[in-house]
Amino acid sequence: MQTPPISFQYEGDGIFRPSSQFHMRAADKHFVVGEHYKLIEHHDRSDNNHRHYFASIKNGFDNLHDSMLGEYPTAEHLRKKALIRTGYRDERSIVCASKAEAERVAAFIRPIDDYCVVVPLNCVVHVMTAKSQSMKAMGAAEFQKSKEAALNFIDDLLGVEHGATARSEAA
Incomplete structure (x- = not known):
């Protein structure tokens, strides 16, 4: 299953936190605590x-x-x-x-x-x-x-x- 786009906010010191409760639930559903993931910046079309x-x-x-x-x-x-x-x-x-x-x-x-x-x-x-x-x-x-x-x-x-x-x- 493909992970949907999940919005994160950078908080400094290398910490990214999901931007809302909706994105927090999506992250919990699709990611495993302790695993490593590659983050790629996504720019929406203007x-x-x-x-x-x-x-x-x-x-x-x-x-x-x-x-x-x-x-x-x-x-x-x-x-x-x-x-x-x-x-x-x-x-x-x-x-x-x-x-x-x-x-x-x-x-x-x-x-x-x-x-x-x-x-x-x-x-x-x-x-x-x-x-x-x-x-x-x-x-x-x-x-x-x-x-x-x-x-x-x-x-x-x-x-x-x-x-x-x-x-x-x-x-």
Whole structure:
């Protein structure tokens, strides 16, 4: 069983104490007195960082050339496809009996998820979906890396220097 996050307060002299009775009970349930445990600092994601990211995505979407709106019809399409194209994705492959069957399977899958990328390659259909960036699914460090990768992808689409979209400059 995985130990849930338990908040501790540092009291000096190497002493960490659970931050509340709730965390004290969790520590008692998951830890054994006298055992050694490694403590790793955890930084929660900032709401401001999260809002900045989505505002930057919207800014990038607002500056897309009209010719790109077929592939990126909404800001959410842009965000998810940027994540997929930068490697923050889940992939599934379906092996088919023929290239024609792979084309039919790909055509069937595409409308199921507006945001996925479906690539039939010979007899195999590759289906890629964006990784969730929810706070539960992605910690602060991975979120920051995925944020930077997605915004750099959008800057490249717009033909502007990296960071321009995040600074809310007109692209």
